[in-house]
Amino acid sequence: MFKRKISTLGLGLAVFLACLFLSGCSEKPFLTQDGSYVILSISPSGMTQSEIIKLPWNTNSAVMQNLLKECSFVLSDLRTPSATQDPEVKAPLKTTILQTNFAQPKRMSFLVDQKILTLDVQSLQIEVEGANVGQVTINQTITLQGINNPNLFPAFEAVRDLVHDNN
Numbered sequence: 001m002f003k004r005k006i007s008t009l010g011l012g013l014a015v016f017l018a019c020l021f022l023s024g025c026s027e028k029p030f031l032t033q034d035g036s037y038v039i040l041s042i043s044p045s046g047m048t049q050s051e052i053i054k055l056p057w058n059t060n061s062a063v064m065q066n067l068l069k070e071c072s073f074v075l076s077d078l079r080t081p082s083a084t085q086d087p088e089v090k091a092p093l094k095t096t097i098l099q100t101n102f103a104q105p106k107r108m109s110f111l112v113d114q115k116i117l118t119l120d121v122q123s124l125q126i127e128v129e130g131a132n133v134g135q136v137t138i139n140q141t142i143t144l145q146g147i148n149n150p151n152l153f154p155a156f157e158a159v160r161d162l163v164h165d166n167n
Contacts, residue, residue: 039160040097040125053163063162067155071098071126074134074146078112081135081145095130097137098156099123112144128156 037053053064105120125137126146133153134146 038099038101040095040099042095042097042130044094051163053159063155063158067098067152067159070149070152070155074126074149074152075110075136076147078110078136078144078146080113081132081143093130096128096156097125097130098128099125110138110144126152128152 039051039053041049041051043049101123102121105122107118108121109116109118111117119138119142122139123137125140127133127135132145134148136144136146138144
């Protein structure tokens with residue numbers, strides 16, 4: 001009887017640890033080590049506001065994972081932006097950017113203009129709202145255009161709502 005309880009407990013512990021490992025410890029291309037991100041909001045007048053996304057430990061991480069999945073889709077096919085990206089936009093728009101910084105440079109490979117580009121990335125920004133949705137800035141120096149993903153902004157809004165509900 002006692003051996004059966006111990007073996008059941010051991011099996012349960014093994015399944016629990018396997019679930020933790022499979023859900024959170026695998027390498028994800030857009031995740032930082034501490035899981036923190038910054039929202040940069042730029043008003044049409046040029047005023048900038050930054051807000052750290054810090055989700056408490058008991059938050060549903062599926063919402064954040066969905067945003068990261070949508071960001072990965074934007075990053076999956078980058079191209080050099082054209083000189084006249086969107087001539088239709090005349091009035092300045094509000095711009096919202098999702099940014100992450102890595103404590104140590106992280107080697108990443110990107111598909112840029114149908115060629116693989118490997119870089120040591122310290123910061124990554126993706127425009128989620130504004131004139132150039134999907135625009136990616138790597139290390140604050142390289143600006144590329146990612147896929148204009150229609151699911152990116154709704155996923156971003158869900159995370160922003162979750163952050164504001166927790167505050």
